[in-house]
Amino acid sequence: MSVKTQWIQRKSKHSHLSVSENEDLIDQIMEEFNLTKRTAEILISRGIISIEEARRYLNPSLADLHDPFLFNEMEKVVSRIAKAKAANEKICLYGDYDADGTIGVSILYSFLKRHEFNVSYFIPNRLITGYGLHIDPLQNLIDEAVGLLITVDNGISANDQIDFCNQHNLDVIITDHHECQGTLPAAFGIINPKVPGENYPFKELCGAGVAFKLVQAISTRLGLDFDLQNAIECVALATVADLVPLQNENRILVAMGLHYLNSNPKNLGIRALIEVSELAQVKAWHFGFVLGPKINAAGRLGEAHHIVDLLTGHDPAILMELAKFLSDENRKRQNLESTILDVALAQVESQELYKNDIIIVIGENWHSGVIGIVASRIQEKHYNPVIVVSVTDGKGKASCRSVEGFNIFEALQSCGELFSSYGGHDQAAGFSIDAENLALMTKKIIEYGHVTEIKKHLIKKIPYDAIIDETEITWNLFNDCSHFEPCGLGNPGVQFVLNRPDIISMRTMGKENNHLRLNLSNNVGGVGFGFGEFLTKRPELSANGFRGVEFICRLDVNEYRGNKTLQLVLKDIRQNPIWDFDRAMFLVKSIVQSVNPKIEINLQSAGLDPGELRMQRETVKCVYLALKKSGETGVSVQIANSTKLSPFHFLMACEILREAGLIAYRLKDGLVFSKIIETQEKKDIQNTQLMIKLEKMICD
Structure with missing residues (x-):
């Protein structure tokens, strides 16, 4: 099934500059930062409306991080943690098993342990305990005389579990970043930028980012040394891996983390992961597609505690063994994912589930640790919201992935009474459900899509920054694009529409002919991964000299035998309707x-x-x-x-x-x-x- 796309030139929704003010700002940015006009124009199109904002964007600095005490309850929370230290009270960090949660626990645990807090941590086994707070492990902590529980990347919807803790005199501090559901838990304190009425100015921190802000506050208030570089290397990895927007503080943390890791990395565990992954230089996308999956693999397969060992350890030999173990676990995860994905896609095709606005796939005994990735792969192929449910012994566990504009968390809320538990974001969520409720859930979710006019969101919007001619494809333009790094969700790489490209050749490549290679008249080549079908379904293209073929692309470097050349990486390709x-x-x-x-x-x-x-x-x-x-x-x-x-x-x-x-x-x-x-x-x-x-x- 081909995905419908719509190309849209990126324009700031927040700029109220007049034409003359816009031109003046372009001139000022060019002069102040010695940039080309093209770069200045793209900066403004991405929301930069002043020289100061341009400075913060072009030169990310730790000085621009927000004061952690802007959180409404930070002062109260830090005082409670200080009290625990003074009394040598047992503190337990209760994390999540994904990269965000385990890295957040590592940052907080490393700091507290270093300063002799009486601290331990607990990360639930994804396959046994499941996500979030649960009564059995909480009872165990109470039996062990833990007096203060600090959640990391979870807890904001655990009302009953927090009540249980309160009944047993266990104070709970929630640090989380997930959406809030109705009444907040009666915790001692909550540090979550998405709490209604929260004054903290940036709402999109990941769970590890929130833990980082807590450590900042504790170190400041108690005058304790904080290994800032080590923590930032960790939080940078978590920020990209957890798919939060690379804007504001997140972009600063990722930019600084990359700087540290590519100059003189301090975290020995991340250094070992980089070595095992054979990376000469770390870029933001490596966090999401190379390092992050190795960390997530441990949690998906029930081994999440190894991540804390990796990120807080000090013996290089042991850490290298751990890194190799995680790499092996990731390969297992990839094989498992591939097997389940093949079965799920076959179900989508055979049952024609792609005809539904929301694709819901249900399987027996699928590994719950990989169904989120399977949902993502199906969503990428069909560009529909996707729910993948694995049913074992009458209980279903599900992962959901959505498309831009459709809030899958709100969709779940519309039938929340059917779930044993649920939570997540607008683009990704999960739930547990009794198998007997699956049919009704499917009906209600699909009805919700109809009511909210989901069809208007099923056209994939492909943004581009500018229209360029072939003569502009130069190393200078490539260097201009580097000013926008680090790129990722919320701050994508610069993309161009090539104006009437003069294509002299185009052919498929790969074992299944599912990729494209093309060459332009200016001797610049291009690759389009996954776009082979575009050519195989249009045999007339060669006969008419590829006229009317248009594409959105990014500039990249192709290195072969020591020679570096510019190449285009296609992000979308189409035939102009007037040529079809x-x-x-x-x-x-x-x-x-x-x-x-x-x-x-x-x-x-x-x-x-x-x-x-x-x-x-x-x-x-x-x-x-x-x-x-x-x-x-x-x-x-x-x-x-x-x-x-x-x-x-x-x-x-x-x-x-x-x-x-x-x-x-x-x-x-x-x-x-x-x-x-x-x-x-x-x-x-x-x-x-x-x-x-x-x-x-x-x-x-």
Whole structure:
């Protein structure tokens, strides 16, 4: 199934600058930071509206981190932790088993242990205990005389469990970043930027980021030394791995973490992971696709405590063994994921689940540790919200992944009474459910999608920053793009639309011919991973010289035998509708038959610049001469002909000529067969109704 896409030029939603103010700011940014005009324009399109904001973006600094005491209850929480230290009270950190939770525990545990707090930690086994706070492990902690429990990356929806702790005189401090559900738990204190009424200015910290802010506050208030670099290396990894936006504080932490790791890394565990992964230089995407999966694999397979050992250990030999173990666990996870994904995709196809707006896949005894990744893979393939449920012994565990604009957490809330537990974000969530409720849950979730008009969100929006010509593909432009690093969710890499690329060759590659390789006339090459089907389904592209092929791309470096060359990495590819025969036919038919074609044709959704539809008198004349020359053989609309016109312009010219009484024609199998109508009367092509209607459509 092909994903519908819509290309949208990135523009700031928050800028209220006038045209003159915008131009002035461009000039100021260029002068202040010695940047090109293109870079300044892209910065502004991404929301930069002042020199100070540009400075913070271009030069991330720890000085720009927010004061942790801006959290409403931070003072209260730090005082309680100080009291625990003074009394040598037992403290337990209760984390989550994913990269975010385990790294957050590591940051807090390392700091407290170093300063001789009486601290331990507990990370639930994903396969046995499950996510969040549970009564049995809490009872064990109470029996061990723990007096203060600090959650990391969980707890904000654990009302009953917190009540249980209160009944047994166990104070609980919640540090979390997940969405809040109704009434807040009656914890001693809550540090969560998403709590209603919270004054902390940045709402998108990950769980490890919140733990980092707590450590900042404790060290400041108690005057304790804090290994800032070590902690930032850790929180940078967690921030990207947990898919929170790389904006504001998150971008600062990731930028500084990358700087440290690529200069003189301090965390020996991350250093071992980097070595095992054979990375010469760490980039933000390595956190998400290379290092993060190795950390998450331990939690997915029930070995999450190894992450804390890795990130808080000091023996290089032991840490290297741990890193290798995690790498091996990740390979196991990949094999397991691949097996389940194949079964799940087969179910989607055989049961035609892709016809539903929300794809819900249910399997028996699927490993609950990998169903989140399986859901992500299905979502990427079909671009629908996806729920993958694994049922074991009458109990279902599910992972959900959504699309931009559709809040899957709110969808779960709409039938929350059916779940044993649930939680998450707008784009990712999870729940537990009795198998007997699955059918009703499926019905209610799909109904919720209909009610909230989900279909409008099922077109994948592909943003781009600028339209460029082939002459602009230079090392200078590549260097301009580097100013926007680190990139990721919320701060994507710079993407360009290449204006009318002159493609001299295009072919598929890979064992299954599922990738593309192309070459431009300026000797720049490009690769499009996963786009092989675009060419195999359009055999006519080669015949017409790849005219009308357009793509969004990023600039990258291809290194081969020590030689570095620029290459394009395709992020989306399409054929301009005016060059696609069927879509061109639809456009022409709509314009000819409709009184107001714009009602029937959404130019933006169709990916059309109105100016591309304009007809010139010379174009019509060119088609007339081609038809006159062809005699009775017919002229191909799809294959390049002597006119070298798009199918749209060719067919529209035929309609204009017919209206003017100059030809009669019929269309058969992509060929135009025409009869020239001889006349002595001079025809004014520009004043035909079609030309007037088309020009009005373009200009309105």
